[in-house]
Amino acid sequence: LDCCLEILSTDSEGFPRRAVISIFTKWLREGCTGQLEDPEQFVSRVIQTVEQDLDWEVRLGGLELVDAFCSQTIWRLSQCPYAPVTSAVTNSTPQKELLQVFCRAKLFGFLFRSLCDCDKPVGQRACDVLIGLRGHFYPVSTLENPQEIEDSPAGRGIAWLQRTLRQGSVAQNFPTDGADGVDFQDAESMMLALGAIDLLELHDELNKSSDHVEESPQSLLQDILATVGTIEDNEVDCY
Template sequence: MTILQFCNGSLSPTSPLGNTISRNLINCFRVQKSALDVLAALSEKKDCDTLIGSLFDVLLAYLQSPNTSPTVLKKTFQATSKWLVHLQELSSSNSQWQQTEKILEGVFVVLQKRLCSPCWEVRDSSLEFLTAMVKCLRDQKEFRQCLLSSEVLRLTENLLEDPESYVRASAVTGVGHLALITCFAPESPVIGNQYNKESIVAKLQEILSTDSEGFPRRAVISIFTKWLREGCTGRLEDTEQFVSRVIQTVEHDLDWEVRLGGLELVEVFCSQTICQLAQCPYAPVSSSVTSSTPQNELLQVFCRAKLFGFLFGSLCDCDKPVGQRACDVLVGLRGHFYPMSTLESPQEIEDSPAGRGIAWLQRTLRQGSLAQNFPTDGGEGVDFQDPESMMLALGAIDLLELHDELNKSSDHVEESPQSLLQDILATVGTIEDNEVDCY
């Protein structure tokens, strides 16, 4: 703490040695960052809280100072969030509520100012700090009171339209976590129509479908998945519609990480729906009961949500991680509907009404990413929204073989030094200088 005070000039030296130290340390951001790292680490140690009031005075001085560089400010935010968590633990045991409330008020005053900074790195760090606080302190009454009485909610929502994509992404994450307090908590306070659930969901869905940068769209799909995990999307019918809307947006996204996030959302939805509708989600289901009501109902839910078109289409994605994740989800679903891991006989497939379409689907999936314009709207006789057809597809298509194929590394095609050199040349270009460097 003394070193940090020397660095920002708040400690006046009283000796020649002090003057020398002060001259060397003033505005030395490397020392400041190291000292803040140590302070953050000390929050996890026992018996390091005797000077906690003075410690927050130092941290707040750094948060308030216009001379604090963006990188030092980020470290200050990180140390402050760790000590706020520690302070919460102390308050619950020592009844230091008054001190906690005063410190939180000071933090929120500074945060409001920093969220309006002209420097985008500062706005970004401020949003990350806010998200970290919400994650750790959202159940604390004093924290919620200080948050709701400040302008932080409005300022965070305004940053959804920030010109910098990193800031928009952090704002999406912040708004998503704040919604757990303002919209989804059982005792959600009434704080105005602009913070209702429908409004927040609509804003994030708009970002997912219209933002020109990948970072904010990735943040949206990540937040939607978090909401789904925490059961924030309501009844099964509402969740079904929510997931369906999201994946219809995501499947056309040019960013493979967004498409991958959509598959994670689908995986969570499938797992939760099976738990809700199946009689015993962890017990094996014999083939004799695969036509039982829960199984049919599951298939109908998945088909109405248009999951299968998205999953089978993703198997042919040009980005391998997307195909691998889709295959994992389909293998998991097949394990539920066909627990004995037996494929349908070719004759049964051929004799079924959907047999021709399923046979086409098998041939298309073997082409992988070479399959062009994969139809998810019932083309070639495949109805991805028909439960019986999808049950047949899960039992007929050798997903394990596809899984092995997708997990092969690229060198299985040609493993040789020449192949490696060709890959390098293809990456850097074929101008003469590069060719010489390569060899």
């Protein structure tokens, strides 16, 4: 395991890093986590590594791993992956525990930041995962009242987050945990975010036929750097 994590974080070749994240995802999907002392910490460590990877396929693989972790965790706590829950049990202890698990693994920060990724497939997959989670916690597809959100303690941060997400890949200075009033590790705030942010609208925007996101200068620069990183003794200054 440590060897695989080292490859993921240090190997200069893209293929081995993609292979490692695929193996990790397969482990999670097949429920082979018995050897892990702390699955939450493991997932958190992996996604913090892949989020910084210049290879968009590695970042996309990180989202597949998150999806697998969510499915397995929901199954473990409710015995029914992504099964809709009634409003009567939405605030029950299992649901709160589920949100807390996802927050401790730092999934939400990764997912929301990925919505603004300069490579469109990454943003699309992140949106799909968030829509799946929203469908679990909010079986009735009705957005929360904007005024009620604004009046809540975390409301301003959530409103700011939604405005940032609408900027897509051109968004600058996306917040880290706790910045600008957005706490990605707070279960109540993330429950509010899932219910308030119009993920279907974002999904439509991300699925437009235009390739401006995939062909943005930032995306092209990352592709160049990722390629250069696989060639020894080759240094490039990019401005």
